[in-house]
Amino acid sequence: MRVTLLGGAAVFALTTGWAQAQSLLFEPGEDARFNWASYDEFAAANDLTGQTLTITGPWTGLDAELVESMLEYFRAATGATVNYSGSESFEQDIVISAQAGSAPNIAVFPQPGLVADMAARGNIASLDAATAEWLRANYAAGDSWVDLATFPGADGAEALFGLFYKIDLKSLVWYVPEAFEEAGYDVPETMEDLKALTEQIVADGGTPWCIGLGSGAATGWPATDWVEDMMLRVNPPEVYDAWVSNAIPFNDPQVIAAIEEFGWFVRNDEFVDGGAASVATTDFRDSPGGLFAFPPRCYMHRQASFIPTFFPEGNEVGTDVDFFYFPAFAAKDLGQPVLGAGTMFAITTDSPAARTFIEWLKTPIAHEVWMAQSGFLTPFTGVNLDAYGSETTRALGEILLGATTFRFDGSDLMPGEIGAGAFWTGMVDYTTGADAEAVTKVIQDRWSSLN
């Protein structure tokens, strides 16, 4: 649907507001893609009339609208009052409210590391063994999803603390198909081809990559995604796991090798739009804009599946801009590893309504409602893949379900001071010219000093 810029802005303004009284987006029983049977079953089995459920999460703006559309179904099915509020500074807010005793019933965590911390302090209620079994059986690579959410609790015993609900894929490279077509480039299937393409573009007079690390206080995080992707392509997955848990030191040669693979791309002034020095100050939201300029300021942009929100208006995913899988080295024989991240629902103040909500997340309909819209992927095998809102998201969903190796974003798993601190600043130093050995040593020293 083509809308003028004015109209688009108006629609955006309307949809960005709070819509307290929303009706169900898809009428129950109408669209055959959805699993209405699960909805009816759930509604019949649960009645929470008069009870209130408070949920906080990181989703704001448009994402908040989307989660509200899913929550409407829960409200309609159980009669409960559900209050969701999103916050840009969620990680900070949840820690404050948990420590001060005013935590919500359910909190949506983008970082398992944070859940681990809070579980150890006893601020999160553990989920029962039945849920763990359900996850193993019903999620693709179910064991990974259980392991990622299992931590020692306040008593030291390991338990499942969260249920993953919305996943983002990260091993993607975005490009403009027309630009590739005009220049005669093919989508590379191996890392060797990708490097050759990079050099080819430079030989043709263009700039291959747009990379931007800027993000205010979080500057540097996109580089950590690059390095994690490289880790999975340069080393076997066991090395990745050891790295994330600090079983091998951060300045291990295997880690440095991955960082230097990233450096091959980013430290070369000819390979990156604006030169290597500008990478650290270009905002990550502005950097993909180079793909859409005429002449294009770059041809490729490696970023997770949420980035289309920041593309200039009027560019449709699938036609004007598309993605390809960030390839692996053909020579290294490590399969097709996929890096992703996701949000985990956890109970921060236990109540019957909270427990019922966790059960709700196990129904296919709870996933399908959001799948049919945008920006949502799930490893739940019980959903109907046709419910995906577009070909693109279905393709992403299939990547997720078919990955030979799936690993969660490492910096989200590391302790906060590293994964959301030293690693970021270390990467900024590296891209602006510091030595990989020096940078990783600093990070490792910081990690060792955590007690």
Place this chain on the structure above:
Amino acid sequence: MSDNVAGEKAGLTWAVQISVVALVILWLIPTVGLFVSSFRERDQISATGWWLAPFSVELAFRGRADAADPRQENGAWVIEGSIFDDPEVATAFRSGSGVINAFGTRGVAPGQFAAGTVAELPNGDTLSLAADGAYRFTSPEEITGNGPRVYFEASTPPRFTLENYRTVLTADGMDRAFINTLTVTVPATIIPILIAAFAAYALAWMDFPGRGFLIAAVVGLLVVPLQLALVPLLGLHTRLGIGQSFLGIWLAHTGFGLPLAIYLLRNYMVGLPRDIIESAKVDGATDFEVFVKIVLPLSFPALASFAIFQFLWTWNDLLVAKVFLPSGAATQVMTVKIADDLLGSRGGDWAILATAAFVSIAVPLVVFFTMQRYLVRGLLAGSVK
């Protein structure tokens, strides 16, 4: 006024005027940039700086020649039309047309050919695009499917829009947020002033053991980082049953604002002429009466100054509001609403950020102007006599 007293030279007055103008301009330039940006659109902000806002921006565009009905002419197939009719192009040219400077057929060279010339393409095709958008594409073969891509560079007229302001001001719940912010700031400004005024007087004009220590403590408490206090105080409020509420945030702002209030007010009160106060005491007034009848009225400038700062601080505050107020839409203040709702998924939309910054500046400026009249000379002048 001393401008009628010998000693004010005309030259000096001019120097003063000019230097003030220079300073004001220096101070204003960065803000003007943001102000201008709040009226521009996102694409134009990324393309040129705000100082070029009134000028046309040359940008590159992409369109497609419409191959709906090709005709034959002298053995070649021809399609003609106006590139501005292409829906993809039309969105960028709201007024319906623009001035094209150059065009091309490949994205990497959108300005390869000057407007009005005829470009010879491989396969024997030709394309020409005039400055007013009229294009003509010829091909020796039949033209099927989509027409060819046409890239061009054109000057887009500067577009100023109120759309950003509309988006921010009419955002769902913004009026509620505005009222909430007022509800938080007004009590949080008035109550600390009252409490601090009395304490400041005691520290300024009463002698008692521990006075020096208390003054030093006030200074020391000025530096306490707020973040330290959030968790313990929220916990305290929750245990007391206040929880997250307006009462909680009023109390919190009062507590946090007291050191600065006391420090500023005390300093001002110390500067009041000793004789007035002493003579009043000699006349038999109690400290309380001296305070209420003499010191307080004379301290209006200081009270007004502090009121401005405290109002400002509570108006622009984000952190304390997030922690001490409930997080639902009904109790959001403007700062939280802007940060979480408006900017949430549009963090890179500088136009909206700029607009939001100016929308929230309006009220504090009004307060500043209002308070100006208390910052007047002369309250002391007559009273010595």
Place this chain on the structure above:
Amino acid sequence: MNPATQGLLTIFIGVFGCIGYFYASNLVLDKVIFPARGPNIGRNINAANRVRPWLFLFPAVFAMGVYLVYPVVGSFYRSLFNRMGDEFVGFGNYGSLMGDPEFQTSLFNNFLWVLVVPAASTFIGLLVAQLTDRLAWGNIAKSLIFMPMAISFVGASLIWKFVYANNADIGLINAIRDVFGASQPIDPLQIPFWNNLFLMVILIWIQTGFAMVILSGALRGIPEETLEAAVLDGANPFQIFFKIKVPQIMGTILVVWTTITILVLKVFDIVYATTGGNFGTQILPSYMMSYMFRDDGRATAVAFVIMLIVLPVMIWNIVQARKEMR
């Protein structure tokens, strides 16, 4: 209850409550507990006067005690424990701080900030206060210089992003350099050492308004007679300014300077939001923020170091206070 009504009610209760408390407590003190009559009149009045300061101070001391001292004490206690808060480490956090190169950079940078920002803001604020004092459009000029204070830190960061951007199309500085023929844009925030000054400019830009307002009030408090006498004695405006006005308001100048110094030790938003502490721009408050809620032991230790730095200022204030009462 409607929050706005609640607010109005609070203002009402608060204001009358405060006034009522002060009035009533003084009344009770003077009429009931230590009445100014009878055989002990002298002793009573003295006793009343000894107690009275505490009556005046009580609400303030109570509020500050609960809202500021209690968290501070709790934080000091917390800084003696480890990251999770379960293991006592004594001064271990402080020790590891001293060894952290980033902490050392922050300390050094902060000293720079403390040296430059208060002095510059106070000086410019004083200048503006004096220059706009008798101008017809003085109020407008003052409001314009005050405006940066009214813009939230988010707005200020954005404003200066448009000045410092590493792009001649967007950043003012690079555009000016471009006009003068520079070939490459340069990122002011990445220049070692000087980037700190560029960030300081932002805070000076904001805080000058604060200094200006307070010093403006102080200047207006100088009695007319003093100034007129000086003029009659033949002093020129410069002499009047430096020899009469400045000494008269020296107390206020120092108060403004102190307040801004302390603010420099507290404000983390500027560095946090622009460079995130990278490129050697880290200062103590934003360093503390980066640990806050993750390693609270360390964060509280940094907070304490910040408070220790204020100690000399506190001591100086005690000395000044003692001088006053003489």
